[in-house]
Amino acid sequence: MNWNNAEIIDEVIEEFAELAKIPRPSGHEKAVGDYLENRFRQLGAEARRDETGNLAADVAASAGCEDMPRVILQSHMDMVCVAEPGKVFDPLTDPIKLIRGEDTLTADGTSLGSDDGTGISIILYLFKHRDEFKHGPIRAIITVDEESGMTGAGALAAEWLADAPYLINCDSENIDELTIGSAGSIGMDFLREISFEEIGPEEGSAYEVKLSGFMGGHSGECIGLGRANAIRVLAFFLTELAAAAVDYRLASFRGGHARNAIPDEASAVIVAAASEGELRRIAAQVTQKLKTLYPADNRGIVTVAAAKRPTAVAGAEDTLALIELITNLHTGVYSMSTVVPGLVESSANIGQVIWPEAENGGKARVIFFPRSSIDERLAEFRMSGALLAAATGWQMEAEAPAPGWAPRANSRLAEVMNRVYQEQNSSPMKVGAIHAGLECGFHAQKAPELDIVSIGVTTRDIHSPRETLELNTIPTEVKLIAGTIEEL
Numbered sequence: 001m002n003w004n005n006a007e008i009i010d011e012v013i014e015e016f017a018e019l020a021k022i023p024r025p026s027g028h029e030k031a032v033g034d035y036l037e038n039r040f041r042q043l044g045a046e047a048r049r050d051e052t053g054n055l056a057a058d059v060a061a062s063a064g065c066e067d068m069p070r071v072i073l074q075s076h077m078d079m080v081c082v083a084e085p086g087k088v089f090d091p092l093t094d095p096i097k098l099i100r101g102e103d104t105l106t107a108d109g110t111s112l113g114s115d116d117g118t119g120i121s122i123i124l125y126l127f128k129h130r131d132e133f134k135h136g137p138i139r140a141i142i143t144v145d146e147e148s149g150m151t152g153a154g155a156l157a158a159e160w161l162a163d164a165p166y167l168i169n170c171d172s173e174n175i176d177e178l179t180i181g182s183a184g185s186i187g188m189d190f191l192r193e194i195s196f197e198e199i200g201p202e203e204g205s206a207y208e209v210k211l212s213g214f215m216g217g218h219s220g221e222c223i224g225l226g227r228a229n230a231i232r233v234l235a236f237f238l239t240e241l242a243a244a245a246v247d248y249r250l251a252s253f254r255g256g257h258a259r260n261a262i263p264d265e266a267s268a269v270i271v272a273a274a275s276e277g278e279l280r281r282i283a284a285q286v287t288q289k290l291k292t293l294y295p296a297d298n299r300g301i302v303t304v305a306a307a308k309r310p311t312a313v314a315g316a317e318d319t320l321a322l323i324e325l326i327t328n329l330h331t332g333v334y335s336m337s338t339v340v341p342g343l344v345e346s347s348a349n350i351g352q353v354i355w356p357e358a359e360n361g362g363k364a365r366v367i368f369f370p371r372s373s374i375d376e377r378l379a380e381f382r383m384s385g386a387l388l389a390a391a392t393g394w395q396m397e398a399e400a401p402a403p404g405w406a407p408r409a410n411s412r413l414a415e416v417m418n419r420v421y422q423e424q425n426s427s428p429m430k431v432g433a434i435h436a437g438l439e440c441g442f443h444a445q446k447a448p449e450l451d452i453v454s455i456g457v458t459t460r461d462i463h464s465p466r467e468t469l470e471l472n473t474i475p476t477e478v479k480l481i482a483g484t485i486e487e488l
Helices: 005-020 030-042 114-128 151-155 230-243 276-293 316-328 375-392 412-425 440-446 473-487
Strands: 046-049 055-059 071-076 098-100 104-107 138-143 166-169 177-185 188-193 196-198 205-212 248-256 266-272 301-306 312-314 332-336 344-354 363-372 395-398 430-437 451-454 468-470
Touching (some): 005 030, 005 104, 005 473, 030 046, 030 138, 071 114, 114 473, 151 440, 166 440, 177 375, 177 412, 177 440, 188 375, 205 230, 230 248, 230 266, 230 276, 230 344, 248 312, 248 316, 276 301, 312 316, 316 344, 316 363, 316 375, 344 375, 344 430, 363 375, 375 395, 412 451, 412 473, 440 451, 468 473
Parallel strands (some): 071 138, 071 166, 166 451, 177 430
Antiparallel strands (some): 046 055, 098 104, 104 468, 177 363, 205 266, 205 301, 248 266, 332 344, 344 363
């Protein structure tokens, strides 16, 4: 291989830019799936999709390499779509607008979708340039719905994995890290029918409480970094009002963007028998406390401003039930691994609160996402969640858990990839497990003999409007994958 780094970056970003034009939040991947199926066929691959929408694309071995083992390259086609406060953005219709700097790629006020658009784009590049390196049969598998429930990986036919000894997942976030294990997870939703009551002028004035400026981030990668959960902080502010004997009625409560993203913003509309100055004083006190509670995330603030008066507010029982649930659900690190130093073993995140409109009524939904490298701990989260739901008057719905991925002893793929990386970059990779969830748990469950690793370009602040791709890591990954396939 004698590939030029600048040309690799340009071609991969060309592929990425086409993906960025297609809205692809989790659960809405048909358009991007249609595009990818056609794109792989343009590159000479045999492409097919299953009923779930997962895509497989195959190319034959290069001449003289027909007996080499098949290697699977795997990514996912959906992305977490979030926008900075005030940004007009509809994830179902609006494209991602890219901003390319000298060394980085970002988006204009939204998440970038490097997770996992860059992985797909690199796979397309390798398919396009497959005549320039030696390889056995290569299969691309691009799944749907990785970000919200991994239903694509869960529904993937075992036959798509059975005829390959090696799988390289392209969904990690640091170029020098070789991942050989990941956490499992379970999606849990709490639902409650909200009763609204008309409100008279004697009840007080309307205010909007906003929490903004928090760092947010990936609920696995960043959960141990001491970042505040804006939803939890908003509930804490409302308990402070009650403690200060401020009589308030709750009209709305919203926050967060996705199950697996730490909320960086939240807001509520309340009607309170208190002056704006009094509420601002309490907001300033809470903001100051946050700097002590979350010193690594000390730019978050609580603000209060006059708001349009709502026509109705939630009943007192519903308000109390919401605050009790949020303040009792665990958020952040639950326990650290006793086997791998520095690795978070179990955690949980309140990712989003969805509130019904008073005019239409309906159910409030609190979206909760525990993770653990111990499957039994996930069962414990589910049991304790059901008990808390019953105690606070909520209905709990739980998805089937996504399995953890245990490190494989004596992985040949990990050994070869680490050696190739060291030869190409004059330094070894960091080999280990991560607390984030990867689809590899499902792959290992369906094909226990499959040798799996996960790698990725370096991307900072994924699942947030600050998501940033380091461009110089793109050719590093391209050459690493191609070199590993040749070595295998």
